Amino acid sequence: MKKPILITFISTMCLFILSCTSMQATPQEGTTPPKTGRQPDAKMIFHHEDQVWELELGDIGFDGIDPTSLDQELVYSWIRTEVAPQVEKEPVSAFYKNRKLIPDQVGYEVDYAAIEETLQNVHQILNLPQELPLKRLQPQITKQKVLTLKQKRLGSYHTYFNPDNENRSHNIFLSTNAIDHIIVLPGETFSFNDVVGIRTTERGYRSARIIVKGEYSEGVGGGICQTSSTLFNSADQAGLQIVQRYSHSKHVAYVPKDRDATVSWGGYDFKFRNQFNEPILISSRISGGILNISIYGPNTIMHKKNEIPDSPPLSQQTES
Numbered sequence: 146m147k148k149p150i151l152i153t154f155i156s157t158m159c160l161f162i163l164s165c166t167s168m169q170a171t172p173q174e175g176t177t178p179p180k181t182g183r184q185p186d187a188k189m190i191f192h193h194e195d196q197v198w199e200l201e202l203g204d205i206g207f208d209g210i211d212p213t214s215l216d217q218e219l220v221y222s223w224i225r226t227e228v229a230p231q232v233e234k235e236p237v238s239a240f241y242k243n244r245k246l247i248p249d250q251v252g253y254e255v256d257y258a259a260i261e262e263t264l265q266n267v268h269q270i271l272n273l274p275q276e277l278p279l280k281r282l283q284p285q286i287t288k289q290k291v292l293t294l295k296q297k298r299l300g301s302y303h304t305y306f307n308p309d310n311e312n313r314s315h316n317i318f319l320s321t322n323a324i325d326h327i328i329v330l331p332g333e334t335f336s337f338n339d340v341v342g343i344r345t346t347e348r349g350y351r352s353a354r355i356i357v358k359g360e361y362s363e364g365v366g367g368g369i370c371q372t373s374s375t376l377f378n379s380a381d382q383a384g385l386q387i388v389q390r391y392s393h394s395k396h397v398a399y400v401p402k403d404r405d406a407t408v409s410w411g412g413y414d415f416k417f418r419n420q421f422n423e424p425i426l427i428s429s430r431i432s433g434g435i436l437n438i439s440i441y442g443p444n445t446i447m448h449k450k451n452e453i454p455d456s457p458p459l460s461q462q463t464e465s
Contacts, residue, residue: 191228191277198228212267220264229255232277238286241326246291252282285330286424293443294426300383300450301439304375304399305459308434312351313368318431319349320369324376325429329419334388337373337408337415344369344410356395370407371399371436373415377406379438380417382453389416398462401454421446434459
């Protein structure tokens with residue numbers, strides 16, 4: 146007679162356990178289940194001046210709890226593609242334009258080391274705007290540095306030409322103006338062709354006499370070799386390293402024998418290298434029929450001038 150009572154008791158306990166389990170598995174009305182997977186509203190926010198960038202960290206795997214769940218490489222990739230292009234810029238050295246000094250400009254790049262440190266404490270910056278960490282990049286040549294470049298004249302040379310030859314004089318003027326107040330950095334090689342550029346009628350050059358294979362001919366830009374030859378003698382006097390120079394196939398009258406430097410677009414070039422530890426400045430000007438090119442630098446440049454023979458005046462210029 147006791148066995149049915151035991152079975153009834155066990156059945157009742159089973160029903161009670163199932164009822165409790167069912168109550169635990171079903172959320173009560175008005176409650177929210179625990180969050181799992183992607184966590185909303187976990188943003189990384191950077192700003193700079195009037196620009197703002199937001200990255201939803203849940204989109205790249207951050208679970209909202211464990212910092213190691215954040216894929217830092219994806220953060221860096223986002224910064225490189227979406228943020229950096231809008232703020233990074235190269236520094237610009239001071240330079241002259243039409244003899245007017247243009248000030249230097251500081252550059253900027255993203256400070257990834259600072260961002261890496263921020264990511265180690267990601268919970269402290271979630272949804273809080275952070276100033277984008279940037280590194281300042283200083284220009285190689287500042288305005289203050291440029292102002293010291295005329296302290297010392299390293300070399301100077303002048304040649305004579307006939308100003309009545311209008312086309313040739315015009316070409317000399319254009320090429321002289323192109324190299325005027327050019328700054329050559331330490332270790333940099335100056336290329337006459339690169340600086341002066343192609344000689345075309347579209348750029349204002351005119352047809353004048355040139356030398357081709359030992360014979361006189363006409364060509365656009367005729368006369369600019371007097372500019373390159375004058376520059377060569379000035380650079381040589383300053384003791385600069387002559388990298389490339391070619392003489393004409395026929396003697397030219399405006400410089401002593403073998404003191405010329407012929408140039409042609411796509412062909413012969415005149416190049417010199419600034420081997421000093423300081424920048425140098427080319428200064429060129431024309432007065433009447435005299436072309437003068439000087440090279441300057443700061444007082445800290447120690448050098449010995451080379452002896453260069455003078456150019457013949459116009460009245461003594463003869464051509465072979």
